[in-house]
Amino acid sequence: MSQVYFEDVEPGYELTPLIKEPTREQLDAFTTAWGTSAGRFTSDEVARSEGFTGVILPGNMSMAFLAQLLTEWAGSAGKLKRLEVDFRRSVQPGDRLNCVGLVTDTDTEDGENRVILDVYIETQKGERALQGTALVLLPNKP
Amino acid sequence: MAEMDPTDAIDFDRSVIGVDYDVGSHEVTEEQVTGFSRAIGETNPLYLDKEAAAKGPHGVLIAPPAYYTTIRLQPGPDPKVKFGTTSFNASQHCEFYEPMRVGDTVSAKEQIASVFAKTGRTGTLVFTVRRTTYSNQHGHTVMMVESSNVRRDMAQ
Numbered sequence: 581m582s583q584v585y586f587e588d589v590e591p592g593y594e595l596t597p598l599i600k601e602p603t604r605e606q607l608d609a610f611t612t613a614w615g616t617s618a619g620r621f622t623s624d625e626v627a628r629s630e631g632f633t634g635v636i637l638p639g640n641m642s643m644a645f646l647a648q649l650l651t652e653w654a655g656s657a658g659k660l661k662r663l664e665v666d667f668r669r670s671v672q673p674g675d676r677l678n679c680v681g682l683v684t685d686t687d688t689e690d691g692e693n694r695v696i697l698d699v700y701i702e703t704q705k706g707e708r709a710l711q712g713t714a715l716v717l718l719p720n721k722p
Numbered sequence: 723m724a725e726m727d728p729t730d731a732i733d734f735d736r737s738v739i740g741v742d743y744d745v746g747s748h749e750v751t752e753e754q755v756t757g758f759s760r761a762i763g764e765t766n767p768l769y770l771d772k773e774a775a776a777k778g779p780h781g782v783l784i785a786p787p788a789y790y791t792t793i794r795l796q797p798g799p800d801p802k803v804k805f806g807t808t809s810f811n812a813s814q815h816c817e818f819y820e821p822m823r824v825g826d827t828v829s830a831k832e833q834i835a836s837v838f839a840k841t842g843r844t845g846t847l848v849f850t851v852r853r854t855t856y857s858n859q860h861g862h863t864v865m866m867v868e869s870s871n872v873r874r875d876m877a878q
Contacts, residue, residue, distance in 0.1 A: 640791035
């Protein structure tokens, strides 16, 4: 993995998007790893009774995709310091998720190279399922 | 005349606001970290490859940032909001200070930071903001999360 440096980025810089197409099997693996029994994530019947067309992904699973986008980009010498997300729409297995990060600002404060980003997940329908901001610290070019 | 705050009309336990409760501790295990990482499709060796992680900056496997969401703790304070027929996760705000490492014992304190109501186009929503602070066995705060949950009436 090549390291991105603070000098490489400026407002408008876009991260290479991370595409996720979560399957029902991955959702089941996630709820198993989590140990959750919340019905709308595991039972189509419960999800339908709550007005969905079938099981939905828990918000923390989608949030984990955004965290993955950011930590993969930041590399081993970068750090994810803050992630804020709003859950706007539900995501279902079979959806195609475009996980996007856009640099909006950069500054250096107390010797830290701070990169502020807008982050979001857009579905194949063009709807934003999650939206938020992040703060990543990047190293200087050696 | 000041507009009435819709929160005033909501029945909930105001005594829990801003009070920290210990909600127990969690041992970060290799099984849970790798299970979580695989389920979300992580490929980072720091989360998945013990040998590679041992040679990495942390000396041991670490958990991905969102791992905290799957930690089982005791139920935190309950503001007993008497409103709405359904609830969902509205937002998460995380501050990361140090990674959680496999072998760590992470303990958490939780408080209800606020409960407030907003009335908009789709009716009234009642938000509960829960603040959880996680510390490791060295007494270092590893992360802080503000999680906002919304209660509302289910659309008919």
